[in-house]
Amino acid sequence: MSNPTQRLHAAIAAVDAANSADPNRVVVEGEELPAELVYGQRMSAMLDRVYPDASEALRLAVRAQHIRRWQVPRASYPMDRPGYLRWRKELGRKHAEWAGEILGACGYDPEDIARVGSLLRKENLRRDAETQALEDVAALVFLLHYAEDFAAKHAPEKVVTILAKTLAKMSEHGQEAAGGLGLAPAVRHALEAAIVQATDP
Numbered sequence: 001m002s003n004p005t006q007r008l009h010a011a012i013a014a015v016d017a018a019n020s021a022d023p024n025r026v027v028v029e030g031e032e033l034p035a036e037l038v039y040g041q042r043m044s045a046m047l048d049r050v051y052p053d054a055s056e057a058l059r060l061a062v063r064a065q066h067i068r069r070w071q072v073p074r075a076s077y078p079m080d081r082p083g084y085l086r087w088r089k090e091l092g093r094k095h096a097e098w099a100g101e102i103l104g105a106c107g108y109d110p111e112d113i114a115r116v117g118s119l120l121r122k123e124n125l126r127r128d129a130e131t132q133a134l135e136d137v138a139a140l141v142f143l144l145h146y147a148e149d150f151a152a153k154h155a156p157e158k159v160v161t162i163l164a165k166t167l168a169k170m171s172e173h174g175q176e177a178a179g180g181l182g183l184a185p186a187v188r189h190a191l192e193a194a195i196v197q198a199t200d201p
Helices: 004-019 035-050 056-063 081-105 110-120 129-153 156-169 172-179 185-199
Strands: 025-028 031-034
Touching (some): 004 081, 056 129, 110 129
């Protein structure tokens, strides 16, 4: 596929097709949709909003951030901190593998595939601006679309602690973008408390 724009659109469509098989559902404006399909679309929308000049590799990685995620369930690893870290590492590896298969079929070269894989594995976070941008986008999507449900299921102090950790992973640009989101009141209050917690000596 020689046309770069056509190739990008084909790859994104293939990622969406893979995520359309997600058995988990979310309701968006009254319509029940595959959860990871919606997540990928929300990631791309946030990237366009916060990093409008993103490279093709970053656009692909953002869309494939959770590709076929349900196939590596959290419950398949011990429910402790080491188990969580092993799960996250395996997710990154599988996301890179599954995305790479799609990119290869769409005509991307090995260097492009390796770059997207590196982003999906979150390699060189903090030192790689695009890996950091991917982390920022994921955090912003969580704050805007998922933090309210999370907050409703956990004690306020835990929510504040989680949001403080989320902020700590973000760049200054990402943190500034968080301030401009139209967050639910409960999330905004918790985020304000998290900022205070993060800045207290």
